[in-house]
Amino acid sequence: MRRIVLVAFDGVEALDITGPASVFARAQRTEPGAYELVLASARGGAVKTEAGLVLADTVALHSLEGPIDTLLVAGGGEAALQQAHAVDQVSDTIRRLSARTRRVGSICTGAFILGGAGLLDGRRVATHWGACDRLQEMFPKARVEPDAIYCLDGRICTSAGVTAGIDLALAIVEADLGRAIASAIARDMVLYLRRSGGQSQYSAPLQAQSRAGPDLQALVTWISANPGADLSAGTLASRAGMSERTFLRRFSQAMGCTPARYVRSLRLERAKSLLEETALPLDRVAQLSGFGSVDALQRAFRSDLKTTPGDLRSRFGTPSNMLRPPDEP
DNA sequence: AGGTTGTTCCGCCACC
């Protein structure tokens, strides 16, 4: 039985609590005895969320006894967070609790409380896109990843804003109980097990600051929508209206990886989803994901994923729920 | 399984 403690405070973002809670509750239903869910707050008792929903009967943090499997601190608006600022006190308490906790994490701006507890030093960290700069400023030793939906770094797990807490919870369930169960929960909640792309797709500022500007952004969007198209360096360059040389420079600068690398990982992602979510034959999967042939698909799997397409499908495929991609009759 | 052929990517440099 893994004890999951969700930490709330007045003004907490309701979804930061209810999202992960729903995920863990479903996991508990699927695998009875897997999790015990505890709602906690600094003082205990009722906590009023930003949305006005009241969480009755939270447990006082200081009264928690015994080992904790996972401690997750929720986030909220700045005002609420400052208030929870008895935050220094909360951070202290979290620091103390973390000593007997296997895994400590945060959702959204909850990362500030972990930071205050000194738990983020040297760790890769995610938080709401609107709070990345401030978090990095306040905790210079943390390695804030502005684009990440969530980060798992050792025992510290953090997620971007609000609904990203659900993604994090799914990742935790996946780590604990396996891919099949996490995948089933995601389907039940009508979610992706792994959403594609980073949080920058939700943030106009992040997109704009993705230094290359909107020309490349539009191209990247187009690439994601057309993994099967001709995405060779030369073609992409002319699509972007630049020379190959300049395109290479600008793309690497903006995206942090070369065009070919980006295209390849996109295609692998696409192929994985098609294998897991559909019953399409391998040659269709290869075609739709942009690998020219089954052979190319298999080689890519072997070298990047250390497995084969067939093996992935047999382990993670979902025979009872075979979907057809939109372009299939 | 391994050699041939193609592609990608980067340093260098000249040119706006």
Added chain:
DNA sequence: AAGGTGGCGGAACAAC
């Protein structure tokens, strides 16, 4: 002068 751009060639890598 200075910073972005683009062509060239070859090393490294991937495709077939």
